Amino acid sequence: MDQDSAYTREQVREFEIVGQSVPRVEGYDKVTGRAEYTDDIDLHGMTYAKVYCSPVAHGIIKKVDVSKAKEYPGVLDVIVGEEHPKKYSVNDLLPTETPLAVDKVRYFGEGLAAVVAISEQIAAEALALIDVEIEELPALVNAHDSEASADNLIHDFAKNNTNHTAEQHFGDVDDALAKSDVVVEETFYTSMVNGGFIETQSVVADYDPGKRKLTVYNCNQLAHTLQHTIARTIDMPLDDIRVIIPNVGGGFGGKTEATPSVLIASIMSRKIGRPVKLTYDRDESIYQNKGRHACHLSLKLGFNKDGTIQALDLSILLDGGAHSGWGFVVLWFIAALTHLPYKVRNIRYEGRRVYTNKPTPGAQRSFGGVQARTAVESCFDMAAVELGINPYELRMINAVETGYKCPSVVEVRHSEFKKCLESVATRSDFANKWGKLPRGKGIGFAAGHYSSGGAFLLYNSSRAHSTANIRVDTEAGATVFCGVTDIGQGSTTVMTQIACEVFGIPMRKVNFICQDTMLAPMDNGTMDSRATYGAGHAVKNAALDARSKIFDVAAAHLGVRAEQLQCKDELISSIYDDNRFINFWEAVRMYQEVQGTVFGTGDYTPPQPRGDYDGKIIGPSPAFGFTAQIAEVDVNLRTGQVKVLKYYEATDCGKAVNPASVEGQVEGGVVMGLGQALIEEIVVDRNGRVLNPNLHDYKIPTTMDVPEFDSEIVDAYDPTSAYGGKEVGEAPTGPVCAAIMNAVYDAVGVRLTEVPITPEKVFRAMRGQHSRGLELETTTIGFHNAKIRSV
Amino acid sequence: MYLPSFQYLAPKDTGELAALLSDHGDNARILSGGTDLLVQLKNSGADLGYVIDISGLEKLSEISYDDTNGLVIGAAAKLDDIMALPVVKEKYFALYQAIETIGARQIRTMGSLGGNICNASPAADTPPALVAFNAEVSIASDAAERQMPLVDFIQGNRKTDLGKGEYLKSITLPVPAKNSGSAYHHFRVRGGMEIAMVAAALSIQLEADNGTVKDAVIALGVVGPAPIKAEDAAKILIGQKPNEELLQSVSQACADISQPIDDFRASAEYRKEILRVLIEEAFDEAYAQVAG
């Protein structure tokens, strides 16, 4: 079907709209406040729910008496956990969660009961009338302790509180390490951080008792996965549930799962036959977390004298919090991510994920990437010192190139990684600065990559990962239906650009309908940096399909073969003869007169390489994005405070379909990494109580914390992609912690191995003292914390 | 997270304010900029009788300076308006620095100096700077008006000397002596929208001819329930020409009397170390203002 005459244009890579920094389609609405988010929705007969949050992290529920709350004027209903004991998890992978706690509480803030009332305030007041009795069990707040605890089990079925284990071995690591000239070895700890999206999770569930159908509005990244979770958990037929995703105020991976609130609101709406709204406060949002896993890592890297890497031996322990969530995937993803972006042939990975009584982490931006990169990139720096090879050179020696096949089935079909390395090294004058700056000033190198969507679905299905349908007519222009979710990253704009590019019509003639399971076909959703690559393919294919019908009409009319036609500025013309042309909409009108509306459809499924080892379905991706980064820091020699002065970044995201959006992703992604590197961490006391469940004490960077950026999108084009583009949403976050750790080492000669790098940790390290970060996690911190909230 | 219900009152002048406070004092809160109060009311959950808004009272928002009375700031004067006055930056630099660090633009536009003082947070930025200038406060009620040093007015965490029916009327900073300089240094882990973890303010006066210290006031912030006036430490400086050793003994004396908390954000021991750095840096800055 490839009568794509624009194919000629594509071969020479000359595009009209692809590659332009066109403004966001929804930009005006967001900037002016017109944009509607879930909590803004106001339905007729709306009711409001609030959740009673557990004041303890681990305990047996003895009593949840809601009788008084039920009688409170204005209260419509109250539910407790045992009414809905069905367990769920994302994609049904080891379901452990219930909408409200049943029998047992496993984390601080877990819901015990929910009230629905005619106003949110009344619901909140009624919570105070609920009588709860919990027999407290010792809280397990440290992954090592949890693993060692045989008789204090968070879930009865999980021996030693182990959730999952993973092992992979390629080549012969022991032999390769023995033969290596230099072996570096270190242990690392990366903290648990929260996505910190400005919009806390919110849901409106609207059950229609007449039709017996449920509509759920929720700021979620994966509309179709959410639809499945609701259907299975509350026992409704899938097609009786419609999920609509309004504007999303940031997701970062944390919104890829169903929050308990979605299920609670759905259950309550079905019970009372009225729409129910439930919006989390910030503290509840942090208790529900699904941010980044805290991780203990031990890494060994072996190198030959010439700098070629020989072996990688990694073992990790993931702090899984109270539930399984995405944990199993994160565990395997770390295995997959250590394979790249260097050409290492001998790899051993051993990972464990254990339950603790903490807010459950999930799949936060660059998931698995931050943990893996922190260890690998730090060890690269250590090796550079040992080998006497500049860290930039050491990375160049080992960098993957187009066509590289890992010892696993992972294949890199396109890479301009070396260009990235070169770009930052040159721009920052790295060779003249590294090891040569005055004490207190430092420069640090780190690099990374990320996949553009996994090759496999995580449930057993051979369905396409993305599908797009297009309708073209003179009544509405070109209308694209596609299931991908714009969580602020700009997919709606990029998909619109792709459709415009195929049709040769302006942006305003394309309507993009997404985020609605009734209107848009099944899509794997916005995660794993897959939208531009995966959904982009589907939209392009659908547009080509529709266009071929329009071109057929035009061809007959002009007396030109369809494959010799092109369309630009709404004019279809012969590529050989400008005088043979017809207006695009005129051709559409002619088609409609005879055959009706023009429809096109297209889908996309990545190549699925067959592997024969544990964890084989996690890791392969049709395309990888790459990043190289350099941080310049100032370390205050007296206080230990680290200030990032300048940040260099170079991205290989293939063709930047929208360069302004790419810059936004790069800078936003790096700033998110900076937050984890320097200030962010969810802190719990030894009883599992979260000490900083608000944005005053849980600190995310402000604009005042952002260094000067010097970033570059390197010239790249991935020919396997719809218009040459690959991922950029996640790779930039991965190496940031390591870049800063390496810069701190360069500045003051001490190697920090734990984030966040608080001033006190650097101060202690400079004095040769131990950091007290980890030990604090298990000690009482005293009453001061209770009142740290308001100034 | 809801505002409790209350009756909102907006007196037209200070006379009416005093009368309202005398009638409802026990059951009322004063609202100035509201940047502390509204947050607290939302968290308190408890109902309240009255909120008395003083932000419309021009008399309480006045700021004046003359060479006899010094700088007189009405309690409701906005932080941003205070900062914008050239004399503040010129003669009361430490106060300027303290205000500059508060929250962000929005907060300084709403927030008042009186609110920052009366809220009596151990982490408040302006009190240490005010103490370093020997600020006095005027407290008024419908019966009387009284004055006292600011350092005595703030008694502890969220505790002031305000009695029933009283309000803070104004803050007076005496005219700084000739040859004097001042600085406020604080430590925080985030660049914006952040409160101090440790703070130090100091004002010094030098002999005109030889650079020896004639007078010094040192105030410590966030290392105790209220700002601490470090008098013994300041005495070490008087009559001396500063050198590194001398400064170290001053900063050590400050660290010795400080009582910082120990929590997950930083240990007490570390906070004391930071305090020493801040004292020394603030001194250097203030000294340079006079000695060049």
Ligand SMILES: Cc1cc2nc3c(=O)[nH]c(=O)nc-3n(C[C@H](O)[C@H](O)[C@H](O)COP(=O)(O)OP(=O)(O)OC[C@H]3O[C@@H](n4cnc5c(N)ncnc54)[C@H](O)[C@@H]3O)c2cc1C
């Ligand atoms: C986001 C944010 C950031 C902040 N950052 C900082 C910071 O960096 N540093 C800092 O120090 N503070 C900070 N604050 C706290 C606050 O903004 C300041 O303390 C401000 O100066 C308070 O002034 P206000 O006029 O808003 O006080 P209000 O909230 O109106 O009042 C505060 C208290 O003082 C009482 N009060 C006010 N005026 C009088 C009076 N004349 N007589 C008697 N009682 C009175 C009130 O009843 C109330 O108890 C921050 C606050 C927010 C919300």
